[in-house]
Each structure stands twice: as structure tokens, then as C-alpha cells.
Amino acid sequence: MRNSRFSSLVQVPWEGATAMAALFEMASKKYYRRRCLGTRKLINREFVESADGRKFEKLHLGEYQWDTYAEAFNRACNFASGLIKMGHKLDSHAAIFSDTRAERIIAAQGCFRQNLTVVTIYASLGEDALVHSLNETQVSTLICDSKQLKKLPAISSKLQSLRHIIYIEDEPVEAETLNQMNLWTTLSFTEVEELGKTSHIDARLPSSSDTAVIMYTSGSTGLPKGVMITHGNMVSTTAAVMTIVPNLGMDDVYLAYLPLAHVFELAAETVMLASGTAIGYGSALTMTDTSNKIKKGTNGDVSVLKPTLMISVPAILDRIRDAVFKKVGEKGGLTKKLFDFAYNRNLAAIEGSWFGSWAPERMIWDNLIFKPIRAMLGGRVRFFLCGGAPLSSDTQRFMNICLGVPVGQGYGLTETCAGAAFSEWDDTSVGRVGPPLPCCYVKLVSWEEGGYTISDSPMPRGEVVVGGYSITKGYYNNDAKTNEVYKVDEKGMRWFYTGDIGQFHPDGCLEIIDRKKDIVKLQHGEYVSWQG
Template sequence: MATITGENPNMSILQRLTTSDLPLVKEYGLPGVIGALLLAIVIPIFLSSMFSKKVKKRAVQVDVGGEAGLAMRNSRFSSLIQVPWEGATTMAALFEMASKKYTQHRCLGTRKLISSEFIEAADGRKFEKLHLGEYQWNSYAEAFKRACNFASGLIKMGHQLDSRAAIFSDTRAEWIIAAQGCFRQNLTVVTIYASLGEDALVHSLNETQVSTLICDSKQLKKLPAVSSKLQSLKHVIYIEDEPVEADTLNQLKHLTTLSFNAVEELGKTSHADARLPSSTDTAVIMYTSGSTGLPKVHFCLKIFFFLVYSFFISMKIKACYDFWMHESTTEYSMSQLVEGVMITHGNMVATIAAVRTIIPNLGTSDVYLAYLPLAHVFELAAESVMLASGVAIGYGSALTMTDASNKIKKGTKGDVSVLKPTLMISVPAILDRIRDAVFKKVEVSILDCHFMCCYLIQSILAICMGKTVLTPTKFGAGQT
């Protein structure tokens, strides 16, 4: 074993190593050993820095004001994005300006119902099948006029300006017209899922102190059973998408009930001046879904702004999110505070402005398929963007979307086939249905595909061997 010969305790470590009997030191000397160690460490580090993949720098330090932390900005904009264009500070102002900008262009379209029938399955269950025709359209000018008439009719039928209106209906053109009518009178719209059960419906209407309910014929049938529990409801406006039974209306005699068309006619003959909102006024109180029990409601900072934050971060438009958060700091008294998501006009137009910067080429040549629930912020935001961009909005449903959809009568066309949309938004469950519809069509033609593949292979082989090639006819018959 090698030993160190020096016994002087005052010797330094280098001196001891120099005088040691270690083989490496004796053979190469202390400088050689140190040099080898340095090379063994430095060279791998140097080579690693040269050939390793460079990581893209995800952020730069910059003073953006406020508290220190990570922030994302769209580099194309130096200031807050608050409105789509000058003057469009509220939903009412935006729709009015859009109606003047895109006057004669298609705005809201609904398919005409040709027939409806019920088919009984082998297990005894009955399924409704619809034969739907072409889309019938309102222009932007016509849609705006309808909204103005509805706004006037709403006031003339007795709705108080300091109370709220709720929309309890599936996604349809009347939903948007009713909402825009309410905005023109600075009425807060409470959005309620059409799938809500009776208890959830009562809770939503009572908590928000709704005095006017706008619903479709199917939802109208739910009211007689719960009308005695509704504390503030005074007026009901129903959309006549299907016949309404007289018995249903008789059970609601203690309320003022009018059809949607009747309210429009009332406003057409009895005009009421618009009472336009400001950007800080609450436009919508939104409840999330829940088919049974109480709806899943939370204050806006817990749900809505989380969704908005996620959207803006993904789209890299933090400036708009800053504006949303600034708007959301408005303080409400305890009498005004409700559990639904409270969204101001400024919030809504800021979202519209943000999305238009991400998809800048939206225009009158585009067609949008609307089918998701307008009671959800996703669909409401999307349709608002389309209205600001002059896009034609055609209404459909998840059950009538494709030719193979459950409610489409066999041999007739689904919404997509008729509308031919250039735009649509979706969720995973709907994408699964679209995929299944595509696979069904592929399965029908799989025999033809198999035959054509075999024919092509045989043709190539025949040509190589100098033989005659047969011309294919359907399902394998051939001729020379």
C-alpha cells in the first residue's frame, strides 16, 4: 500500500501529495494528476453545453407594473383590449352597431319543421323523428328590429325596470332576441339550463328574484307544478315552438302569460324608449348545469373568472383578463349579491374583443352552427363573437346535427348537411357523436372499399403481365 513519507505535521496537503508514494504521483507528477482531473471534469461539461438541445426561453423579465409575478401579454397590443371597436362598450350598443354594419346579411336562421312522428322500438320505447327543411333567416336589421320590439313589449306587459328576467329554454334564435331585448332596457338576464329539475328551477328563480320568465313550450309544462313556490314571478312569456295546451295556461291564470310573438306585436304597436346600460351594469347572472337538486352555483371569482383566465392564458391575451378582473371588483350590497355568476356588459364585450384578435378573419362569408346550451358561457361568448363579426348563425341541436343523428328521420338531412357551417365549437361528448356518425357511413361502404383495393392490386399485376384489365362495376361484377 502506498504511504506518505513526510511526517512533518506542518506540511501542506500539496506538499504531502508531492512527497507521497502514490503511483500516479510518482509517474506523472502532481501537475499531471491535477491536469487530468480538470480535463475529466471540464471536457464533459464543455461538450454537453455544445451538443445539448437548447431550451427555448419562455419568458423575459420586464416591468409591467403591479405586483411581481408571471404575466402574459399579446405583443401586438400595448394597452388593454376592452372593446371590439370604438363605442361598442355594452352588448346593447354592440348589437345595434352590428345591425347597421351588416344590415342585409344573414343573422339568425332556424330550420322549418316539415313533419314529426314517433317510432316504436323493439323494446316498446318511442322515439321522436323529425323531418326538417331548409333554414329560414332573419337579417341583422330584422333581428335587431325584433329585439327592439321585444324590449318594448316586455315593458308594456308590465315588467318592472328594477327586476330581472330569466331565460329557460334550449338554444334557439328567440333566446338571443330575448336577451338582446332585455339588454336594451338594462334588464339583467338570468340564464337557466333547460335540463334543470323542478327544485333547481325554483331555487334559481327565487334566489335571483326573477319577475319575468321566458321559456319554450316544453319548459312551460313544468311551471304549473311549481308556480305556488315561485315568490317573485309575475309574468311568463312562452315560445310557441309546439302547441300549448289550454289546461297548462289555465293553471297559470294568476300570472300574466303571453306568447313570444304576442310580446313582439305588443312592442311593435306600443313603443317604449330604450334604457341603455353602462359597461359596469350586470348583463347576465349565469348558473351552471345540474339536472337534479339545486344548481351548482358559485360566485364569479370561483367559476367564471377561472374559465376566462384559462381562456386568456391559453390565447396569450392577458390584457383582456386584467380588464375583466378590474371590472369584477365592483362591490355589491348583500341584497344584490347572489350565488350565480355575475357578468357585466364590460366583461362580455372584452371577451368579444379578445377572441376577434385571435380569429381576425371572421366575417359575413362565415356560417356558424349553434347547438350548445346558451345558458353556458362557452356558447354565449361564441355567439356574441359571431354577432360582432357579421357571421350567419344557424340553430340546430346535438340530436339533429348529422344525417345519422337520433332525432333525424331516416333519409332526411341533418343540420350540418343543410347549413354547411364554416365554424362550430364543440365538447368531447358531441365529438364522439360526430365520430360515430362518420364511422357508420364508413361501415356502409367498407365492402366497396375492399373490392376497389383488390381491383387495383389485380389491375397492377395484370398490366405487369400484359393481360387485359377488367372494368369494375358495383360489388365485383366485371366486363372487358
């Protein structure tokens, strides 16, 4: 099944944008004066001691400082030249190991301009997984922030191919730490940019079939697997999502805070770059005025940035919902009664009841009850995309009512470059992930053993299998696992078997209902879900 709004699969956002380097270069010319990448200025950093003697870092952050699209592109070009001038070989890989920040995108785009494959690694990965990822892909240059830099001396003897270190100056780096880097050529991010500015090297642009990223999944068991994502995979997902988000463009502002080592955030930021949207960087620990790392009395990221677009995982939205309900409960009295009445009236309206609130009434409740809640996220958010795990119906309704925004639910995996299904912006139903994205096909394959078949009534059920332009090459250096879950049909179409169990609703929307790995066979042959 494909998206019924399109007669054929979408492959590129516009003609010529067949790879990430071309997409960013064309976007930088199209939006050259617009704000592109923003980072908050650090005013000061202090440590507060708690009653039990523990110290907590508190940040006073100022306004966002912006690079325009033209400036961000020039920085990427300079970084690309500086990287080669530093000694990085064109046939070797570069890895990025840092928290989400503007330098990650500039470094990645710089690598793409020289057709270098970028290895992305979760900053939270343990030592063994980090060593495995770097050695398996034979990384010769590692780009990291100062926090990750301090981890390297302890594992230096285990790193087989590493030759160069580039560190981002997000915090002061002590001379003692740099002295421990004598095994490698070590430069700061700024030094590499300056080196490239004075020693320009012509671009070596990739094709759509070249590998852009080897993304190591966090993995629930064993060592992580590296998924090979091509430039064509990334631009096709970008093109598809651009058709789904309503009125996406230069007037939007996006808050980037999820890990860029995750395909969900990488895909989202690529969509924003292609759309001329301003991307402001933050973190979960500095997001709101009451976030853990924000100095009391100063503003969190959303208060300063006032984003119009955000993405999230369910756990974060659940925490926002719980915090609001807890605060309302603590106030009690008339405040709680009014909140509950307004919430239930609007809930009934969203679910189509004649007994729900009408438009003029909803305006009153929005201004009286829900406006302060919306201010928690800057007051301008108009669209939320949620992915990474199923979103509960209670939390989705909370977002619809208290924040007054539609919530798009996405379904995809690293292996499908985040692209599989995406709910339409005006679909208020809960529990579904929408129709297939326009860049791919989605089909169900019967799993007779587990009791799921495409002939089931009232809806066909089976394993979710995704094919099309967003399907990645496979797992790096792991043909056995690749051949197990990637299949090519008689027409030459490449399919990925997700292991998820889904069902198609009559309107073509997909719902994920189970996972093959969660189903176990009992002694007498009966299959049950261990989660159930």
C-alpha cells in the same frame, strides 16, 4: 403574462361598443341586409314506434328561414317595449329557460336595451335548482319554450316572485296548460313582440359596468351558483376572440347548437353577431342526416346550413371520431387499409416527420378518402373551436386529418366570461390551450402544498389565476364564496383563482395539467391526484 401580440389589453371590438346593447345596434346598422338568425322550418313531426313499444319523435325539417340583422334588431326592440308594456318592472330580473334558439338571443337583446339583467338557467336543471335560481334572483318574468312551460304548474307554489310568463311557440300549447297559468300574466313570444310594435318605449341603455347576465353554473355538487357577468366582460371577450379566429366575417356561417345557458355558446354567438356572421340554429339531436330526431331520408342541420364555423365540447367530437372509425372498421378490406394508410401518412406529416405525406399526395387522399367524412358536417367547415374540457390528442388529430380543419382550443370559465386562453389557429401542437386572450392576463401562483411552484423545472407550474376585463363581478348573493376566489391586488387589478393547475411553455402557451379539487392528501401527508 399577457398576449405578446398586443401592447395592452383589448377592451372593445370597436369604439362605442362598450355594452351588449350598443354592440348589437351598431352591428345591425353595419350588416343590416346580411343574414343574421336562421331557424329551420318544421314540415312535419311524427312518432315512430320501436319493436319494444317505445315511441320516438322524428322531425322533417325544411330550409332555414332568416331574419336579417336589421330585422333581428327590430324584433329585439319590439320585444323590449312589449316586455315593459306587459308590466315587467325595470328594477326586476327576467329569466330565460329554454333550449338554444333564435328567440333566446332576441329576448336577451331586448332585455339589454332596457338595462334588464337576464338570468340564464340550464334547460336540464332539476326542479330544486330551477326554483332556487328563480327565487334567489327574484325573477318576475320568465321566458321559456313550450316544453319548459309544462313544468311550471307543478312548482308554482314554490315560486315567490314570478309575475309574468312569456312562452316561445316552438310546439303547440294545449289550452289546459295555459289554464294552469292563471297565477301569472301569460303571453306568447309573438304577442309580446306585437305589443311592443304598437307601443314603443324608448331604450334605457346600459353601461359597461352594469350586470348583463346572472349565469347559473350547472355545478357538480349542491345548488348552482349565479355568476354576475357585466356588459364590459362580454364585449371584451368578444373583442379578444375576434382577433384570434382567422378572416372571421360576413362570408361565414355558424351552427349554433350548444346550450346558450353556457358561457361558451353565449360568447361564441356574441362574436358572430359582432362579425356579421350568419347564425343558423340546430341541435345535437338534428345535426346530421343520421341524428336521432331526423326523419329517415331527410337532411340534418349541417347538410342544409353548410356551416364554415363550429364550436364543440370534446364529448361530441369524440363521438364523431368513434362513429367514423367504427364505420371504416365495418367496411374492412381494401377500404380500411387505404384509410389507415392515408391517415397515418397525413398524421406523420402534421407531426413534422419527413416520412409523412407531401402536399400533392395529401390532395389525393383528401379527395379519395376524407372528402366523404367532411360531407358529414356539410363539407365547408374551415375552423373548429373546442372548449369546456380537455380535448384528447387522438381526437384533435382526427379533426386535423379527416375534417382537414385547424382546431382552436379555448380555456375559460363562467367566472372569466369564457375568456382566459385560446390557441392560435395555426398551432398544431396538442394538449395546450394557447396564450392568454388579449382581454386578460394569466399568471401562475405557487401551490406549495400540492407540489406545484413557479420555480419548477423545466416549466413554471402553479394555480392558474386570470385578471383583466373579462373577470366577472362574483357570485350573486354569495359574498363569502366571491371573496374566497376573487381577489384584488395592490394595483386594483381584479383576479379570479380558477383552482386549475397549469404550466407555461417557453413560447407563452398555457397547458392545464391538474385541478386542485382532484388532489387529495393521504394519511402520511402525500398529495396524489385521484384521477391518476
